[in-house]
Amino acid sequence: MTENRQDEVVVVSFDELTDLLERIFIRHGVSAPNAAILARNCAACQRDGSHSHGIFRIPGYVSTLNSGWVDGAAVPVVDDTGGAYIRVDAKNGFTQPAFFAARDLLVDRVKEHGIGLLAIRRSHHFSALWPDVEPFAEEGLVALAFVNSMTCVVPHGGTRPLYGTNPIAFAAPRKDEPPFVFDLATSAIANGDVQIAAREGRLLPEGMGVDKDGKPTRDPKEILNGGALLAFGGHKGSTFALMVEILAAALTGGFFSGEFDWSEFKGAQTPKTGQLFIVIDPERGGNGVFRERVSEICALTVEAGQSRLPGDRRLLERQRSAREGIALSAADHAMLLSKLA
């Protein structure tokens, strides 16, 4: 760990950051195995430049844990149907430990049947979605994930928020290069990015959200203060947000984004909803060139003039972090240390 007072930056390695985050989680009631999973997930977001899901989320994690809203020590219960459909009750814990409790079984079933489904309920997802799907593609599988969150998006043409930011993530292996991975909120902007803009006092572009009276606004504070986000892409994006409510909540047995009641838990910030994974083994299809074909269509997209593919920036940030370490502002580093107290 090196500290540079001049730039007010603290540089840490991935392992150092993971270790620090793990101790913070444990300090606030997360069990050791769950803390290891959450710390790695959060450190990966910070490492890869997903700043709205990195250490920026730690105060929210801590506040939520201290409120009693989430059980950091929850032991998820896996319900193996014997087929390609696996359910997990997260038991009011975080989604990622529930996911890892069933992940190996899911991969076995995908290899056996060609496709598999993992439905997680009573779970709290408070991070990016790409860390959940990328490792499947690193193993040669294709993965889709859907998670609903907390009410902040107005249905198209509507006046009141109903959906969460409801991201959809996708990962597919490529030939001799990292997987193609995307993680897209179906809102016009991610909630975390609105929070960061509010913190930094920046205005948002047009079309991102509305104030508490349903009127368009560019002020992130007005959006956060009783306002709401819009879906991306008009009625189509709004329809995908609705589909995510159906897949991640109705199908799993989890709560809709507007349904859970955390009013008794002051400081709670994590949505208690559901998450759905669909994982496919492309080799099962007898199409031996799948990786090559994914690489090919990605290359053609760049040839057609798209300057950057989803995930490109993340991979560059990851390489830089590996080379130079992860740079935290001194203020952020101090914030992390304060959570150990």
Add this chain to the structure above:
Amino acid sequence: MTENRQDEVVVVSFDELTDLLERIFIRHGVSAPNAAILARNCAACQRDGSHSHGIFRIPGYVSTLNSGWVDGAAVPVVDDTGGAYIRVDAKNGFTQPAFFAARDLLVDRVKEHGIGLLAIRRSHHFSALWPDVEPFAEEGLVALAFVNSMTCVVPHGGTRPLYGTNPIAFAAPRKDEPPFVFDLATSAIANGDVQIAAREGRLLPEGMGVDKDGKPTRDPKEILNGGALLAFGGHKGSTFALMVEILAAALTGGFFSGEFDWSEFKGAQTPKTGQLFIVIDPERGGNGVFRERVSEICALTVEAGQSRLPGDRRLLERQRSAREGIALSAADHAMLLSKLA
């Protein structure tokens, strides 16, 4: 069949229209079983007000069949992997007969394993996607479908078209009401709607497409004449279009939207690509209230102020057609009869 000269309208029943279309398909080389499937599909689009995929497509079907580009009498070959992953080689025929060749097997596997996948390749899809998924939901299943088409959409920020209109369709059963079904092109507008606007001499809204030099235009003729469409919702919609290329073509073993060569087949209009289905049995998840939950989130969407859900207009048109018959313009009816000659 009743004819009203004053309004220049010919009213037909669903069965009458299906029968007429079936005879047209057979007249142009489609085998009897394939013709029955295509006729029913096309008549359903017309009945439900999906006019850009109804009888409007018949000249294109006929032109393509006569060009030799598609084999109307193709006998699809089903490759049963013994698991939940089924492949079909459409043998250069239309997608719908390939789909029906494997549909019952797919449903069996979904019931057995909880989820199933159907991958169709070497197939021509020239219709709407909702008729493919809706019947699964009528049987209580959840279905997702992806189909790529022909190059006409520019990747986000790019200069040349690469993707097709690449729709995504979804269906889920509801309680005591018809299924929730959507069918959304990932282009800003459907190709058929551009063709209809061109025919009717209407300008399009802003943001739908570009001319042959990559410049934004509202003129549908300029879009069709060497121009291209934009994806819906900026970079996110473009990313979903790319995902459809990966799922419907790379995964199935079909062609990308920009890959097939029909230059030797004058009059060919049908894209020869691939189609992917993912079908889920919600009952397998042990969540006995899935239908109720889908109805609930749909009702909440309307309560939040969205005036119309995807599929609502289709259901109203379907009811009207059942009540009043299907009204064809005299010109359209004459066009159909001319295809029997």
